Structure formats: structure tokens, C-alpha cells
Amino acid sequence: MSTPRPTRTTVVWVPDWPVAAAAAALDVPGHVPAAVHDGQRIVATSALARAEGVRRGMRRRQAQGCCPELALLPADDARDVRAFEPVAAAVEGVVAGVEVARPGLLLLPAGGASRYHGSEEALAVALVDAVAATGYECGVGTADGLLAAVLAARTGAVVAPGSSGAFLAGYGVGELVHATVTDEQAAQVADLADLLQRLGLRTLGAVAALPTASVHARFGRLGTWAHLLATGLDERPPARRRPEADLVATADLDPPLERVDQATFAGRRLAEGLHGDLVARGVACGRLEVSATTDDGTVLARTWRTDLGGWGGLTPARMTDRIRWQLEGWLSAGATGHEEHPVTLVRLTLTALDVLPAAAEQGRLWGGPSGGDLRAHRALERVQGIIGGQGVLVASLAGGRGVRDQVHLRVWGEQTDAPRPVDRPWPGRLPDPAPATVLTTVRRVELRDAAGAAVTYDERTGLVGEPAVVVWPDGGPTEDEPAGRVRGGPVAAAVVGWAGPWPVCERWWVPGAAGPLVRAHLQVALADGRAVLLVGTAGGWTCEATYD
Amino acid sequence: MTAVVEAREGAAQARAERAALAWEALARAELRTGARSVRAVPAAAPSVAPVTDDEPARPALLTTERPPMAVPPALAPLLSEGLRRGGTTVVAGSTSLVLTLLAHACAHGAWAAVVGRPDLGVLAAAQAGVDLERLAMVPSPGADAPAVMAALLDGLDVVVVGPGARLTDADRRRLAARARDRGSVLLPTYAWPGAGTTLVVEAGRWSGAGTGDGWLRAHRLRVVRTGRGVGAGRTVDLVLPLGARLPDEPAAPAVETPGEGLRLVG
Numbered sequence: 001m002s003t004p005r006p007t008r009t010t011v012v013w014v015p016d017w018p019v020a021a022a023a024a025a026l027d028v029p030g031h032v033p034a035a036v037h038d039g040q041r042i043v044a045t046s047a048l049a050r051a052e053g054v055r056r057g058m059r060r061r062q063a064q065g066c067c068p069e070l071a072l073l074p075a076d077d078a079r080d081v082r083a084f085e086p087v088a089a090a091v092e093g094v095v096a097g098v099e100v101a102r103p104g105l106l107l108l109p110a111g112g113a114s115r116y117h118g119s120e121e122a123l124a125v126a127l128v129d130a131v132a133a134t135g136y137e138c139g140v141g142t143a144d145g146l147l148a149a150v151l152a153a154r155t156g157a158v159v160a161p162g163s164s165g166a167f168l169a170g171y172g173v174g175e176l177v178h179a180t181v182t183d184e185q186a187a188q189v190a191d192l193a194d195l196l197q198r199l200g201l202r203t204l205g206a207v208a209a210l211p212t213a214s215v216h217a218r219f220g221r222l223g224t225w226a227h228l229l230a231t232g233l234d235e236r237p238p239a240r241r242r243p244e245a246d247l248v249a250t251a252d253l254d255p256p257l258e259r260v261d262q263a264t265f266a267g268r269r270l271a272e273g274l275h276g277d278l279v280a281r282g283v284a285c286g287r288l289e290v291s292a293t294t295d296d297g298t299v300l301a302r303t304w305r306t307d308l309g310g311w312g313g314l315t316p317a318r319m320t321d322r323i324r325w326q327l328e329g330w331l332s333a334g335a336t337g338h339e340e341h342p343v344t345l346v347r348l349t350l351t352a353l354d355v356l357p358a359a360a361e362q363g364r365l366w367g368g369p370s371g372g373d374l375r376a377h378r379a380l381e382r383v384q385g386i387i388g389g390q391g392v393l394v395a396s397l398a399g400g401r402g403v404r405d406q407v408h409l410r411v412w413g414e415q416t417d418a419p420r421p422v423d424r425p426w427p428g429r430l431p432d433p434a435p436a437t438v439l440t441t442v443r444r445v446e447l448r449d450a451a452g453a454a455v456t457y458d459e460r461t462g463l464v465g466e467p468a469v470v471v472w473p474d475g476g477p478t479e480d481e482p483a484g485r486v487r488g489g490p491v492a493a494a495v496v497g498w499a500g501p502w503p504v505c506e507r508w509w510v511p512g513a514a515g516p517l518v519r520a521h522l523q524v525a526l527a528d529g530r531a532v533l534l535v536g537t538a539g540g541w542t543c544e545a546t547y548d
Numbered sequence: 549m550t551a552v553v554e555a556r557e558g559a560a561q562a563r564a565e566r567a568a569l570a571w572e573a574l575a576r577a578e579l580r581t582g583a584r585s586v587r588a589v590p591a592a593a594p595s596v597a598p599v600t601d602d603e604p605a606r607p608a609l610l611t612t613e614r615p616p617m618a619v620p621p622a623l624a625p626l627l628s629e630g631l632r633r634g635g636t637t638v639v640a641g642s643t644s645l646v647l648t649l650l651a652h653a654c655a656h657g658a659w660a661a662v663v664g665r666p667d668l669g670v671l672a673a674a675q676a677g678v679d680l681e682r683l684a685m686v687p688s689p690g691a692d693a694p695a696v697m698a699a700l701l702d703g704l705d706v707v708v709v710g711p712g713a714r715l716t717d718a719d720r721r722r723l724a725a726r727a728r729d730r731g732s733v734l735l736p737t738y739a740w741p742g743a744g745t746t747l748v749v750e751a752g753r754w755s756g757a758g759t760g761d762g763w764l765r766a767h768r769l770r771v772v773r774t775g776r777g778v779g780a781g782r783t784v785d786l787v788l789p790l791g792a793r794l795p796d797e798p799a800a801p802a803v804e805t806p807g808e809g810l811r812l813v814g
Contacts, residue, residue, distance in 0.1 A: 372705070376659035379703020380684050386692050386699065393685045395670040407670040412684060431763045433789050434671040436643035466759065497757035499764060523764045529752035531764050545669065547754060547764055548643050 006145040006234040008161065010110040010120070012091055012127055013153040014084075014138045017104025018044040021083040022073035024135065033067050038075040080104075087138075090130040094123075102181050105150070110142050120158050143167065147179045147204075147229040164232030169205025173197060176204075176226050192222055204230040247285070247352040249274040256295050256344035260327050263292075263345055267323035270350045271316040278352060286354030288319065290326045293347040300330050302385075319350070321378075325385030380412050397422050401429045401504050402521075403438050403533070403545050428504045430521055435533050435545035442542040445534065446471040447522075457501060457536030459518035467495045470524060470532065472543070497525040501536065523547075617653040617706070617733060626747065626773045626784050633705075634728040638740050641749030642769055644672065644788045646708060646737055651677035653733065658682070658705035663689055663697060664712030665737065676789065688712055694719040701732045709736045717741055746775040750783075766792040 014020060018036040023046070028034050033049035035042045042058045052067035064070055084103040091098050091106055095113040098106050110120060117123040124140035131138040141152025143159035148168050152159050159167045173193045180186040201207050207215075208230040215227040228235060249270045257263045267290075278285065291301035331343055384392050390411055398408040399420035406429075408418040447455040448469045455465035472491045501520035508517070522534040522541075531547035616630025631637060631653050639646045650673070654660050659682045662668050666687035674680055684704070689696040693713040700707045701723065709715075715723070724742055727734040736743065749769050756765030767788045773780055 372657060372659060375703045376682070376684075376705075377703075379699050380661075382699040382703070383686060383696050386695050387686070387689055391686055391689065391696075393687065394683065395680050395685065397671070397674055397680070403669065403671055409670075409685075432675055433644075433764070433767075433792075434669055434675055436647060436669045436672040437667050438669045438671075440666045463760075497754070497762075498760060499757035499762050500760070523757055525754040525757045525764065529754070531754040531757070531767075547767065548641075548752075 006164070006232060008110040008114075008142065008144055009146055009149040009234070010095075010108050010113070010123065010127070010140060010142045011146075011149040011153040012087075012098075012106040012108070012131065012138050012140050013150065014087060014104045014131070014136050015154075016044055016046050017084065018075065018080050019046045019073065020136055021080050021103070022076070023071075024083060025079055026073060028071050028073065032071050033069060034071040034073055035063060036075050037063075037072045043075055086134045087131055087136060090134050091127060094126045094130045107146065107149075114142070124156065124158070143232075145229065145232045145234040147176070148232050150178050151175060165205075165208060168230060168232055169203060169208065171204050172202060173204060173207060173226075173230075176229060179229055188222055189226070192219065192226060195219075196226075208232075246355060247274060247277050247281075247283075248349060249277065249351075250347065250349040252347050253345055256346045258331065258344040260324065260331050263327045263331070263348065264320065264324045266348055267327065267350075268316065268320045270348060271319035271323060274350045274352060275316045275319065278355075283352075283355050285352035287352075288322065289349075289351040289353055290323055291349045291351070292327070292330060292345045293349075295344045295346050302326055302388075322381070322385070323348075323350070325382050328385065384412060399424050399426055401426055401506060403430070403434055406434075428502055428506075430502060430523075430533075433547075435547045437546040437548055439543065439545060442535070442544050444473065445541050445543045446473065447524075447534065447536070447541045455541075456538075457520045457522075457541075458538050459503075459505075462503075463501050463520070463522075463536075467498050467522070467524060469494055470526065470534070470543075493530075494527040495524050496527050499523040617658065618655060620648055620652050620790055622786050622790060623649070623771070623784060626771060626782055627745070631706075631733055632744070633731040633733055635745065636724045636727060636734040636736065636740060636743040638736050638738070638743040638746040638748075638775075640736075640738055640747070642752065642767075642771075642788075643669065643737070644676065644767060645747070645749060645769065645771065645786070646735065647673045647676040647678060648788060648790060649735070650683075650706060650708065653706050654679060654682060659684070659703075660706040660708065661686060661700045661704045662708040663700065663710065664693065664714075665708065665710030666712055668710075690714070694723065697723050698726055701726050701730050701734065704732060706733045706735055709734065709740075711738050744776055745773065748772050748774060 019034050022028070022036050023030070023034050031048070033046055033052055033054070035045040035049050035054055037043065037060060040059075042054060042056055042060075042063050045054045045056065049063075049067055049070055052070070054063045054066050054070060058066075060072065063072070080103040084100065088098060088100055088106060091108070094117075095108050098108045101107050110123065114120040114123045117126055120142045124142065127140045128138060139153040139156050141149050141154070141157055141159070143149040143152045143157075144161060144164040148159055148164035151168065151171060157167075173196045174190075176189050176193055177186050180189050196202075196207060201210075207227055210227065212224070212227060216224045219226070225235065251266055251270050253263070253266055257266065289301055291299060293299050327345075331345075380392050392412040393409045394412050396408050396410070396418055398406055398418035399422045400406045405420070447467050448471065449455050449465040450468040452469075453465060455463065455467050457463050470493050472493075474490075500522040502522075503518060503520045505518045517537065519535050519537045522536060523531060524534055525531040532543050533545040533547065534541050535544050616632050619627045619631050627637075631649065637649075639649060647669075650660055655677070660678070661684045663686045665685075668685065670680065670685075673683065684700075686696055686700070689712075691714065693715055697707065697709065697713065697715070697719075707727070720740055721742060724734060724740075734740075748771070750772050751770045753768045754764050754766070755768065756762050769786045769788060770783060771786055772783050
């Protein structure tokens with residue numbers, strides 16, 4: 001078995017981040033011992049408080065007993081994340097693409113960055129300087145694999161390539177906690193470390209010496225993870241954070257606008273601004289969100305894809321087109337359910353989503369759509385602007401047995417794959433040709449034989465009786481009569497030919513389905529020239545589709 | 549006095565010549581750039597094309613510039629001029645016939661939309677040969693049906709309208725005019741006032757299903773063309789899907805032209 005080489009990882013670690021963030025937010029001077037308290041226990045302590053004997057997990061009284069001048073600060077996860085953003089941004093000024101493992105801990109692949117800065121030590125110096133500019137102290141460590149890098153960051157060490165296993169061997173198993181990201185995971189790992197201690201496996205080296213298969217058999221998934229880290233390997237390389245943020249252009253409309261042409265002028269200015277912004281940064285966007293705030297506070301938002309429909313050069317004129325279509329849809333009567341007074345807009349916002357460098361866009365093999373295709377794409381987007389994105393559908397074929405299952409409908413512009421592959425045999429599928437009309441609501445019918453007795457289908461007995469008459473209890477076999485018409489009494493049609501049944505029993509393993517439901521398809525040709533597709537279950541017959 | 553009349557006639561003549569020259573140059577340019585496919589009009593075609601009746605002010609260039617879309621060969625006796633761009637052709641009584649027409653019309657890259665038919669069998673459309681990549685569906689346009697239809701007629705080549713689109717007669721007239729203007733084909737599946745061509749399926753019969761054996765294989769239709777045009781009153785017997793063999797009899801579309809001598813006017 002070949003193990004993948006672990007990524008050379010650099011870790012930037014700000015010690016006791018919750019305390020540092022809270023102290024900065026609440027203006028607690030650095031010479032006061034401080035700890036963060038979540039209302040029940042101490043969750044983090046500063047180095048000074050630790051020196052006084054304050055530990056994580058202590059109760060408030062206990063901690064104040066150890067250190068009477070302790071500053072107890074409230075815990076706030078959101079503040080921790082928010083305050084860490086400047087640090088992450090400062091590190092991104094040195095290295096492009098970092099992963100925030102948790103507030104206080106940043107991972108970055110060391111290879112390219114250390115080559116750029118000359119050496120891993122030079123990179124560490126640059127990182128420490130960058131973070132110091134934000135007012136925090138940090139440790140930087142470089143090693144193969146995550147755990148070794150985290151532990152190296154405590155001492156500012158650089159572990160030579162390939163020697164992470166030896167570096168880790170001396171540490172205790174409790175150090176595994178530092179490689180965790182969430183509190184739940186930390187609790188589980190602490191339990192595991194406790195178990196390993198009791199089994200006599202006190203160091204990471206002892207854990208690493210165990211055979212992998214045995215570790216998995218005895219300790220499960222978490223044990224495998226611990227073993228992997230203890231040997232100096234890594235589950236995955238650091239996931240780089242996407243550096244480009246979404247670009248926003250917004251305008252407050254004063255006075256509020258209620259006419260499409262006025263609002264389009266405002267949209268045109270926004271589009272030009274956003275386009276200039278995109279060009280200045282050399283980026284393109286995958287989606288464009290147009291959102292508007294009405295005078296009663298409702299926010300209307302719709303996202304347009306830009307890689308479909310000939311977005312092409314992403315010109316302000318094309319953006320303005322989208323904005324205008326969208327505004328026409330919103331400002332037309334009844335778009336937001338307000339029939340009584342017209343909608344007025346007080347704010348208009350354009351957001352470029354999925355921002356990526358312009359050169360990274362993948363063109364199509366034969367270029368973008370052009371000519372009639374382009375015209376059709378724009379017309380369909382226009383219709384989406386009128387009746388909403390969900391109103392325009394395109395279909396593709398999917399695998400399946402029933403006439404509905406074999407069709408995969410999706411919204412125009414959306415890219416989803418068919419749920420079931422077509423190129424499977426699908427036994428029990430109806431032979432071609434397929435019915436041209438698939439009723440939107442299935443209708444109950446009665447099937448009788450020549451003597452007037454009901455024809456039934458049952459999973460044990462199969463089809464009992466020869467169909468001779470189909471009776472629609474509530475009207476004719478089609479549903480395309482005008483909506484106002486009241487359906488009359490039962491309508492009967494004589495059967496001139498029938499084929500089937502094609503029994504189907506599928507998806508009985510899906511939870512929630514009421515037992516194995518066996519149904520049968522029956523094709524029936526009627527005397528009036530029509531043919532219908534009936535579906536029979538033990539409960540009776542329904543008409544599902546019409547061959548017309 | 550005569551000099552003034554002559555000068556006026558001369559000016560009118562010169563204007564007509566200049567206009568003719570301009571139209572010719574435009575047609576040449578469009579042919580060269582491939583902007584539109586120009587086709588010579590057959591001798592009989594202008595007399596049957598109602599476009600010239602409706603818009604006498606337009607020169608014949610528009611008519612010649614819109615090559616009709618292909619129709620199945622079996623329907624050629626009914627639609628001898630093809631599926632006319634800009635025209636309204638009602639196909640009532642059979643969804644399969646609509647899909648077959650759609651498949652032939654869109655075989656060469658044309659786009660189609662189906663409005664107000666939530667019950668359209670997409671699988672049947674695919675089997676009839678419709679390219680689903682270029683078929684958009686607007687199952688329930690709701691109150692905005694006229695605006696949706698207008699937008700689709702602007703951009704797509706064929707628009708099928710079903711009864712699910714709520715349109716008034718005034719909307720229908722406006723949409724037909726829009727289709728004429730944009731050169732797209734309007735294909736309602738139910739009665740449409742002012743339609744140029746109407747195909748009605750009078751009778752059909754399915755064959756292939758016995759008494760518990762076989763399967764529904766072929767649909768025999770009798771299609772009648774009503775309305776205006778040369779084919780009006782003609783009837784064609786058709787077997788769908790095209791190319792299917794009837795199990796009991798050979799498939800040969802028979803053409804009947806009742807009262808042909810009286811119908812051929814102009």
C-alpha cells in the first residue's frame with residue numbers, strides 16, 4: 001500500500017485566541033491575567049492566568065480562588081471569528097490562499113510560498129511580521145502533515161521533510177486535541193486520548209507503531225484518524241480559501257422609483273459601476289444577482305446565470321438588459337401580490353457571485369452560442385424574467401419504467417444530471433411509442449368486462465377478467481375541455497383492443513413507502529379511436545396518460 | 549402642366565428604381581453574410597401565401613426570405629408549401645401529430661417552445677425526434693401568458709400553444725400578428741380564430757393491441773385541412789409514428805382531393 005506524501009504545511013497559530021480576541025474587544029490590558037468564561041466553566045486562559053494556576057474547565061470560583069485579579073471575559077464565538085478576519089487577511093497579504101481551520105489557527109501549503117520567500121524560515125518571519133501588524137502575536141511552524149505543523153508552531157520550529165514521525169514520537173497522545181477543529185470533535189478526541197493512556201499508549205510514537213488494520217478494528221474511524229496523524233501523515237491538503245469576495249454595487253433610490261424606465265437608468269449606472277469594478281480586478285463572475293428593496297421593506301432578489309445565454313463580454317448593456325427584464329417583472333402589477341398600490345423601489349443592488357479570475361473561465365469547444373441559439377437563450381431568459389425562473393423548463397431523458405420517471409425536468413439555466421441513467425435495461429418498461437399526453441392529475445377509472453363485472457389486478461392473481469368497457473366516473477377521457485365546464489356523469493367507452501399487463505414493483509426498499517406496491521400498466525385501445533394507459537393496483541385503476 | 553406630371557412620374561419611377569436597387573443590394577448582402585437564407589419563390593407560391601394578402605405594402609422579399617420549415621413527406625399533400633414562417637397553423641386533435649410536425653420543423657437547429665401544455669408527453673416528443681436540448685416548456689404561464697408568448701415568438705422559431713395559456717381573442721390576434729412580423733411559426737393545438745391553416749384529426753385508430761397480446765404500435769389518423777390555402781379540404785391518411793408498419797395492412801398514405809376542380813382558385 002502506498003501512502004500519499006503529506007503536504008508540507010505551515011501553520012500560523014495565535015495562542016489563546018478567544019482570550020486575545022476578547023481582550024482586544026473589551027480593552028483589557030495585556031499584563032492582566034485573563035480567561036474566557038462561557039457562564040459555566042473557563043474555556044480559554046491567557047498565559048499569565050495559566051501561570052497562576054487557572055486551567056480550562058475550572059468553575060468561576062475555583063479560577064478566582066487561584067488568581068484573584070483574574071479578568072473574566074464572556075465567550076462569544078461570533079466575535080472570535082469576526083476578530084480573526086483581519087489576521088487571515090494579513091496572512092493572505094503574504095500567501096495567497098489559506099485555510100482557516102478554526103479562529104486562531106491558519107493552515108497554508110508551504111511549498112510555493114517558501115520558494116517565493118526564499119526559505120521556510122523567511123516565510124515564517126514574513127508571516128509573523130504580517131500578523132504582528134494587526135496587533136497579535138503568533139507562532140509559525142512548518143512540517144509534513146497537520147499535527148506536526150501545529151505542534152511545531154508552538155515552538156516556532158521547522159521540522160525537516162520526512163522527519164515528522166520522529167518529531168511527533170515524543171509527544172503525548174493528549175496533543176491530538178490540537179488538531180481538532182470543533183468542540184464536539186475535541187471532546188471525542190479527548191476521550192480517545194484518555195482510553196489510549198489507560199491502555200498504556202502514552203506517546204504518539206507508541207500509537208504510530210501499531211498496525212493500521214488493528215487500529216481500525218479496535219478504535220474505529222477516530223482511531224484511524226489519530227493513527228494517521230501520529231505517523232505524520234495528513235487526511236487532506238489544506239483547502240485554500242477563495243480569496244475573491246463577491247462584488248457588490250448598490251444604489252439608494254431617492255425619490256423611490258416606480259417606473260421601469262427610471263429604474264433602468266439607475267440599473268444602467270450600477271451595471272457600469274460593477275462592470276468597471278470587474279474589469280479593474282480582472283475577474284469574471286458566474287452569476288449575477290439583481291436585488292431590489294421595495295418601500296415596504298420587501299427584498300426581491302433573483303439570480304441570473306452568466307455563463308449561459310451568450311453573456312459573452314459581460315457588457316454593461318447586457319447587464320442592464322437583465323436588470324430591465326427583472327424590473328419589468330417586479331414592477332408589473334401583481335408581481336409581489338400588491339394589487340392595490342404600485343410597487344416602488346427604494347434600493348437596487350447588483351452582486352457578482354462566483355467571482356473568479358477572468359482567464360480561468362473555460363470556453364466551450366465550439367465557442368459560445370450564436371445566431372439563433374443566442375436569440376432563443378435570450379428569449380427564454382426574458383420569459384424567466386416575466387414569470388420567474390421556475391416557469392421555464394427544459395427536459396432530458398432519464399432512466400425509469402413509468403412515463404413520468406423517464407423524463408427529467410429542470411429549470412432553464414440550471415445544470416443538473418438526470419437522477420437515473422438511461423442506458424440500463426429497465427425491465428418492465430412500456431414498449432414504444434410513448435403516450436403523447438401525460439395527464440397532470442391521474443384520474444380514477446373503472447374497468448369492466450363484457451358481463452359488467454369489474455376487472456381487477458392483484459399481485460397474486462394478476463389480471464382477472466377481460467377488459468371490455470372503460471368507465472370514467474366523472475366525465476370524458478380527456479381533460480382539455482374548458483375549465484368552466486362542469487363534468488357530467490359517467491362516460492363509458494368500449495374497448496376494442498388491449499395489451500399488457502406490464503407489472504412493475506419498484507422502490508420497495510425506499511423508507512416511507514407503504515410496503516411493496518405492485519402495479520401494472522395496461523394499454524387499452526378504445527372504440528372512439530383513442531388509446532389510454534391505465535395503471536392498476538389492488539386498489540383499482542387509474543388513467544395516467546392518453547395516446548392521442 | 550404636362551411637364552409637372554411627367555416630372556412627378558419620373559420622380560416616382562426613380563424612387564421605385566432606387567428602392568428596388570436597395571432591396572436587391574440588401575438581399576445580396578444578406579445572402580453573402582448568411583444572415584438569412586434566401587430562396588427563390590416557386591411560381592405558384594406567391595399566390596397561395598396569404599402573407600401578401602395581409603400585408604400588401606411589404607415587398608415580396610419578406611415572403612421569399614422566409615423559407616418554410618420542413619414537414620413530414622406524408623403531410624406534403626396537405627401542406628404543400630411547408631410550415632410557413634410567420635403563419636399560424638392549428639393542429640387539433642392529436643398531440644402526436646403536433647410532435648411529429650415539431651420534430652421535422654426543428655430538425656435543423658430551430659428552437660421550439662411549448663406553452664400551456666403541462667400534460668405534454670416529453671418522452672413521446674423525444675421518440676418523435678424532437679431535440680429536447682432545443683425544446684423549452686412553459687407549462688403554466690398564468691396571467692402573463694400574452695407577454696410570455698410575445699417574448700417566445702421574438703426569439704424562438706416554433707411556439708406551440710395549448711389550452712393552458714389564458715389568452716383573449718384580442719391577445720390571439722396580436723400574437724398572430726407578432727408571429728407574422730417575426731417570422732416564427734405559431735402552432736396552436738386548439739381552435740384559433742384567424743389561423744391561416746387548420747389541420748384537424750377527424751378519426752384515428754390504434755392498432756397493435758389484441759386481446760392481451762401485442763402492444764400499441766401504430767396510430768392511423770385521418771387529417772383534414774380546413775381554412776385557407778391550396779390544400780384546404782384535402783384529406784390525408786397518416787400512420788404515426790412515421791415509418792411504422794401497420795400489423796394488418798400496408799401503410800400507404802392515400803390522398804383524396806374532393807372537389808379539387810372547384811377549390812383551385814387563383
